[in-house]
Amino acid sequence: MEKLQSLRGMVDLLPEQIGLWQHIEATSRGHFQRAAIREIRTPLLEATELFARGIGEATDVVGKEMYTFLDRGERSCTLRPEGTASVVRAAIQHGLLSQGAQRLWYAGPMFRYERPQAGRLRQFHQIGLEFLGFADPRSDVEAIAVAWDLLAALGVQQLRLELNSLGSAEDRTHYREALVAWLSERRDQLDPDSQDRLTRNPLRILDSKNEATQALLAGAPTLADALAPESRERFALVQAGLTALGIPFQLNPRLVRGLDYYSHTAFEITSSQLGAQATVCGGGRYDGLVEQLGGPPTAAIGWALGLERLVLLLAQAPEAPIAEPPQIYLVSRGEQAETQALLLARQLRNAGVAVELDLTAAAFAKQLKRADRSGAAWAVLIGDSEAEQGQVILKPLRGEPPAGDNGGERLPLLELLARFA
RNA sequence: GCGGGCGUAGCCAAGUGGUUAAGGCAGCGGAUUGUGAUUCCGCCAUUCGGGGGUUCAAGUCCCCUCGCUCGCCCCA
Structure with a gap:
């Protein structure tokens, strides 16, 4: 008889490993509590349309990585591939936004049908933060600071914070047109993946790992140049805030978030010790999402932190906690x-x-x-x-x-x- | 979805076509039916991820398949 085993990319956490997870969860809870950020829990299963509308049909996540099926009532359901869309949906559904701005966090499993590799599973876990109803650049700074300080408190070493601004929705649209026009004239010089992205998700070409493509991009119009003066001013305030807090960062003009809903500030916290999946925490501003999902126009910023990747980093640390023996x-x-x-x-x-x-x-x-x-x-x-x-x-x-x-x-x-x- | 590496017990493994598949750790039983280190004895893979093929003979060679793993893609 065939041996029964867990599905591909879905792993068990054994008692021996669980101490580290509980430590991370407890530390996070304390940090959020002290920052007056409240927990929200949403269902693992949502209507497929939520993600299609929220994340964007053109993205890989929606296009080919979702666990989607019809339930017994013929409704299309999807196991959540990320947390933001659900949190926004819940906030709209329950009228949280009419009670003022919301400072929320969540934690739990997410599902993406991808080929597993180091730091990437089909069922993986995220801890995330969402600030809904905050437009001030200081909210960007505070959101990033909470992530940075949490990672520091957990004892993660040698992290790198990379920062970029995608500008307003209009900035981005203008830039996308300019970039596509410029690259289309040089289509034959692009690698095959990037040629494909030219129609699907052109901004992601900036992030290509292909050397020839990167060389070509050196002469391309830049996102920074395409930003409107107000967007530039806003970005400068975010940088000044981080500097005032003593949080080091590197500007990375090629940093582009993969999901459609991002605008203005985009950031990633990475570690060189993780192999190909180097991002421990990624996030940014998504001022258009709430309205796109049927809510009032609402500025917002958030991030998500990959627990499996964090565990990989912490498991190397000598002070990884072990289970308490009985007295x-x-x-x-x-x-x-x-x-x-x-x-x-x-x-x-x-x-x-x-x-x-x-x-x-x-x-x-x-x-x-x-x-x-x-x-x-x-x-x-x-x-x-x-x-x-x-x-x-x-x-x-x-x-x-x-x-x-x-x-x-x-x-x-x-x-x-x-x-x- | 594409490419590379790897699958021998719960874990670490030896084995490089020739009789019954080393060893270690862990576990279980006993020496000790009332006392924890150490020690000693015994048990623990009819079978090498699964299926098919080549051969007198396959863990070992070939094909398929599943899984793990690293990278691409994507992303936390």
């Missing part, structure tokens, strides 16, 4: 003793003590061996004679075992509870 490992043998151990474990736990109870009824030597390996500080033993007398044996486990003598302190049950609780 007490409870060993028992004999019918009466086993019942009493069950009860004692519950009492200790209710009093806040972490207890692992051995349920095997194996020889004391076996149980003690497991107690040692569990990492617990103490073993508590209950045998028939202790059970009868309402006593336990308390034995310290750390350090060398005592030679010869069995060791362990015999004391009444109540005293044990008093000592630990």
Whole structure:
């Protein structure tokens, strides 16, 4: 029979690995809480139209990477490939925007049907931030600062913040026309991928890794030159804000976000230690999206952080947290003793003590061996004679075992509870 | 979707066409039916990701397929 296994690009997180994930989640929650950013949770499954309208039909994400299917009512459904569209949909649906600007964060799995490689899975996890209703350049600065400081607090080293401005929607439209016109005259000098992008998503040609194409682009009209004076002024304010906060950045005129809804500020935080998928966090401003999805005109900025990539970076760090061992490992043998151990474990736990109870009824030597390996500080033993007398044996486990003598302190049950609780 | 590398037990692996597929870690049982390091003994792959082929003989060679992995594309 064929072995059952998880689907391609969808991985299990085993108990051994989960400590790091919980650490990241707890750290993030603390950061968001202190920045007065509130959590929002939206469904994993949405109407396909949300992403088609929000992200853009021409993008690869919508065009060929979505998990889309018909449900039993013949509705086209899609597992969310990203978080922003859902958050905006929820904000519009529940009228959050009429209650003032919103500072939101989310975390959870996303789904894209791609070929898996380092730092890229079909089910992957993001933590994201969305500021809805903020137009001031300071909101760009604060959004970026929250991401930067979170990564710093997690101990990620050697990050690089790259920054660009895509300008207003009009700036972008004008520039796209100019770029397409210029490149079309030199179409035969472009690599095949870029020729394809010329009609599909021309701005992405700027980001091409093909050397000949990059050489050609040196003479092309630049996005920076195409920005209107107001857009340029705005971008300068964002840069000044980051500088004032001491957050280092590099301008990257070729940085173009892949999703249609971005405008003005675009940024990526990358690490050279991640291989081909170097972006840990990416985001930018999307002033047009809320209106495009049926809401009121609303300025907005957000970012998303890839947890698998973050874990790759943090797993290399020596201080990666490991699971806490129990304080007490409870060993028992004999019918009466086993019942009493069950009860004692519950009492200790209710009093806040972490207890692992051995349920095997194996020889004391076996149980003690497991107690040692569990990492617990103490073993508590209950045998028939202790059970009868309402006593336990308390034995310290750390350090060398005592030679010869069995060791362990015999004391009444109540005293044990008093000592630990 | 395209290209490269790799699949031997839960993990790390030896094996380079010739009898029964090394070894280590982990696990389980015992020496010790009441005491954790260490030690000793025993058990743990009718089969090498799956299928087909070549051969007297295949983990080893060939084809297909699945999976993992790295890169392209894309993106967090």
